[in-house]
Amino acid sequence: xxxxxxxxxxxxxxxxxxxxxxxxxxxxxxxxxxxxxxxxxxxxxxxxxxxxxxxxxxxxxxxxxxxxxxxxxxxxxxxxxxxxxxxxxxxxxxxxxxxxxxxxxxxxxxxxxxxxxxxxxxxxxxxxxxxxxxxxxxxxxxxxxxxxxxxxxxxxxxxxxxxxxxxxxxxxxxxxxxxxxxxxxxxxxxxxxxxxxxxxxxxxxxxxxxxxxxxxxxxxxxxxxxxxxxxxxxxxxxxxxxxxxxxxxxxxxxxxxxxxxxxxxxxxxxxxxxxxxxxxxxxxxxxxxxxxxxxxxxxxxxxxxxxxxxxxxxxxxxxxxxxxxxxxxxxxxxxxxxxxxxxxxxxxxxxxxxxxxxxxxxxxxxxxxxxxxxx
Amino acid sequence: xxxxxxxxxxxxxxxxxxxxxxxxxxxxxxxxxxxxxxxxxxxxxxxxxxxxxxxxxxxxxxxxxxxxxxxxxxxxxxxxx
Amino acid sequence: xxxxxxxxxxxxxxxxxxxxxxxxxxxxxxxxxxxxxxxxxxxxxxxxxxxxxxxxxxxxxxxxxxxxxxxxxxxxxxxxxxxxxxxxxxxxxxxxxxxxxxxxxxxxxxxxxxxxxxxxxxxxxxxxxxxxxxxxxxxxxxxxxxxxxxxxxxxxxxxxxxxxxxxxxxxxxxxxxxxxxxxxxxxxxxxxxxxxxxxxxxxxxxxxxxxxxxxxxxxxxxxxxxxxxxxxxxxxxxxxxxxxxxxxxxxxxxxxxxxxxxxxxxxxxxxxxxxxxxxxxxxxxxxxxxxxxxxxxxxxxxxxxxxxxxxxxxxxxxxxxxxxxxxxxxxxxxxxxxxxxxxxxxxxxxxxxxxxxxxxxxxxxxxxxxxxxxxxxxxxxxxxxxxxxxxxxxxxxxxxxxxxxxxxxxxxxxxxxxxxxxxxxxxx
Numbered sequence: 061x062x063x064x065x066x067x068x069x070x071x072x073x074x075x076x077x078x079x080x081x082x083x084x085x086x087x088x089x090x091x092x093x094x095x096x097x098x099x100x101x102x103x104x105x106x107x108x109x110x111x112x113x114x115x116x117x118x119x120x121x122x123x124x125x126x127x128x129x130x131x132x133x134x135x136x137x138x139x140x141x142x143x144x145x146x147x148x149x150x151x152x153x154x155x156x157x158x159x160x161x162x163x164x165x166x167x168x169x170x171x172x173x174x175x176x177x178x179x180x181x182x183x184x185x186x187x188x189x190x191x192x193x194x195x196x197x198x199x200x201x202x203x204x205x206x207x208x209x210x211x212x213x214x215x216x217x218x219x220x221x222x223x224x225x226x227x228x229x230x231x232x233x234x235x236x237x238x239x240x241x242x243x244x245x246x247x248x249x250x251x252x253x254x255x256x257x258x259x260x261x262x263x264x265x266x267x268x269x270x271x272x273x274x275x276x277x278x279x280x281x282x283x284x285x286x287x288x289x290x291x292x293x294x295x296x297x298x299x300x301x302x303x304x305x306x307x308x309x310x311x312x313x314x315x316x317x318x319x320x321x322x323x324x325x326x327x328x329x330x331x332x333x334x335x336x337x338x339x340x341x342x343x344x345x346x347x348x349x350x351x352x353x354x355x356x357x358x359x360x361x362x363x364x365x366x367x368x369x370x371x372x373x374x375x376x377x378x379x380x381x382x383x384x385x386x387x388x389x390x391x392x393x394x395x396x397x398x399x400x401x402x403x404x405x406x407x408x409x410x411x412x413x414x415x416x417x418x419x420x421x422x423x424x425x426x427x428x429x430x431x432x433x434x435x
Numbered sequence: 436x437x438x439x440x441x442x443x444x445x446x447x448x449x450x451x452x453x454x455x456x457x458x459x460x461x462x463x464x465x466x467x468x469x470x471x472x473x474x475x476x477x478x479x480x481x482x483x484x485x486x487x488x489x490x491x492x493x494x495x496x497x498x499x500x501x502x503x504x505x506x507x508x509x510x511x512x513x514x515x516x
Numbered sequence: 517x518x519x520x521x522x523x524x525x526x527x528x529x530x531x532x533x534x535x536x537x538x539x540x541x542x543x544x545x546x547x548x549x550x551x552x553x554x555x556x557x558x559x560x561x562x563x564x565x566x567x568x569x570x571x572x573x574x575x576x577x578x579x580x581x582x583x584x585x586x587x588x589x590x591x592x593x594x595x596x597x598x599x600x601x602x603x604x605x606x607x608x609x610x611x612x613x614x615x616x617x618x619x620x621x622x623x624x625x626x627x628x629x630x631x632x633x634x635x636x637x638x639x640x641x642x643x644x645x646x647x648x649x650x651x652x653x654x655x656x657x658x659x660x661x662x663x664x665x666x667x668x669x670x671x672x673x674x675x676x677x678x679x680x681x682x683x684x685x686x687x688x689x690x691x692x693x694x695x696x697x698x699x700x701x702x703x704x705x706x707x708x709x710x711x712x713x714x715x716x717x718x719x720x721x722x723x724x725x726x727x728x729x730x731x732x733x734x735x736x737x738x739x740x741x742x743x744x745x746x747x748x749x750x751x752x753x754x755x756x757x758x759x760x761x762x763x764x765x766x767x768x769x770x771x772x773x774x775x776x777x778x779x780x781x782x783x784x785x786x787x788x789x790x791x792x793x794x795x796x797x798x799x800x801x802x803x804x805x806x807x808x809x810x811x812x813x814x815x816x817x818x819x820x821x822x823x824x825x826x827x828x829x830x831x832x833x834x835x836x837x838x839x840x841x842x843x844x845x846x847x848x849x850x851x852x853x854x855x856x857x858x859x860x861x862x863x864x865x866x867x868x869x870x871x872x873x874x875x876x877x878x879x880x881x882x883x884x885x886x887x888x889x890x891x892x893x894x895x896x897x898x899x900x901x902x903x904x905x906x907x908x909x910x911x912x913x914x915x916x917x918x919x920x921x922x923x924x925x926x927x928x929x930x931x932x933x934x935x936x937x938x939x940x941x942x943x944x
Contacts, residue, residue, distance in 0.1 A: 454754025479637030
């Protein structure tokens, strides 16, 4: 069967693109090898956050968060969308100065942030340790449960006419077609590769590396935390090149559970939980939230983030093959930026006006590296 | 099991035979359901062997399974943990 | 955090674990035996520690008392901080145990299947109510229906009756023909046959119905009655408790977390009870349901092998072979009937922890899909109950367990700061 577009990968990015294109009247087929939202999407905290340390990231994440706010009223209850806000926590004067700079950068993009003194921080989140310097509260940030949203977007796409194939993998990309692992082929004018960490399996040389992360969730209890709490040092952990890093990042779930992050590891091939990193993650969290020590851990798990050399996603045409598009490499921001990614990719693919400059995300920015890898 | 043990369940003192499980003690004290499920329904001990976690209660402030724990003098048990 | 070290760590102090630990010591090794219950015996020998009435239990529990095996009770294995470093959680906080070799004898749990009303207080596992009663749960004068499948129903009913309960009936879902074949199959196992006959004797006057199963449990705040189906007829029976179990499921979580290979829901082991992972032995029900004789034989083999005494005496080899044949007989004749898949209605809770409806789970592609979309199996029991049910209902493969194996204080996962305790043997 022919379609205009085959999308490879039913994570939140692939589902958002399928939804966007199907509702534009495009004949779409979404192919997922296992279950919707089951890989990086399922391992994400679902923190919808504006990040500002890179102008391109600020543009994409603030644009996407606005789209999330538009979508929120339509989402089902079990998508668990909550406007918790983000509380960026400063431990000392230097980090407080960083909070101030962050506030200025966010304001320039139209995102409001409120600086909190130590006293205001304590009043805002009494469970935090008493020795902190203050923080920055970004009230519009939110949290969501990503696997449910991914499946919901896919269902909305299907309602708009998209086809959904789950349980079958794409084994290769040919000219104007994808080869499935059952031997069949799907022909399409455009092929969108959005399969997260598996992008290089289909597009040789695509500069996507896996970066492992650990998460831990507690049992249900009366919520003691209202905001998503993140230490200001988080960005350093996220964007640094250290082979292993841990940052305080805690999210209150609507269930009363606390979700504890976050760790980052390059070159960790196995998906199993590393007790040493869980220990670091818990110890870090207890430094900021001393009361956590008395809580009960329910489950720990890991996942892999797809990263690129410059920590920006790859959204746009794949330079080495006509008709192939890439939407991947979102690292830890795939859920936040899924909706914006879908808009940007759809605009390029359908030749519509771009919502913002696509150049910073163009996969072609790595072409020379890719070409040398392929040869 | 000749001697008795005194403990408190939700603040009320009860006397039960030594050697029995906390789950049994709760039943002896008249508690049929010891926890509320997410839909508000009552739940009580079920698997008896530490698998289903239905009989979880707070014992001296810590969440424990009633079917695995033994009663002890002075124990403070809180249901609906 | 407290820390111990031992040569061989045995997890689970049922027949397999006791035989393993005692045999390991006899073969010259140091062993530490740990169980989450308050005393040794596992499920089958529950209550025998202080008052052994069973011959095998008396023999092995006496052996355990007289052996230098170190023991720790009331501790549940929740994680491994490193290979050979087990983390337990107990009332006194976490305990770490360093070991050179590990014997997992985690036993089995009951398979519970969903039907309307199965979450009501007063509905128990069959073996579940039996062990509760052995630890003082009062049933005297209560009207109890025993239902489900397998020889365990007889043992449970006998215990309940001895404790003063009025057992209204035993409903076995298996047909009469299969039961007769099972009984005939017991011929090569005189011990089992005698046991069954003795149980039947203690249950004189109790109705035993084949081809019968509970369709629904009724009551508002607690169980008040059950609807029992036998062939085409349905009967409402007023009762105070329902003890219902559908056979046993190996507790493979620990072995799975360590990467041991599984086949048909049981751990794969060689003739020395060695798993696919170096230094990890498994014995008893986790290697496939087979009863106490198999557990003892396998425990002995595992203990000797882990202690470096790889030779298996002829008598032990014979015990292993005989008990394996019995296990096969058991599996063949108590297969669950298809009607049991139809008991749950759309609104019946399937995942008891997260209150996931049957219909919501049934709409999913796999257990993993159901986890992600409905929270099935994401609560306290970590899918121990709904996972085994989903396997039977939908043919789902259970997801790989993730640490901790049971909810545990966050302090179990931080690095220890205190000094290690002295070796287990000295403080035992």
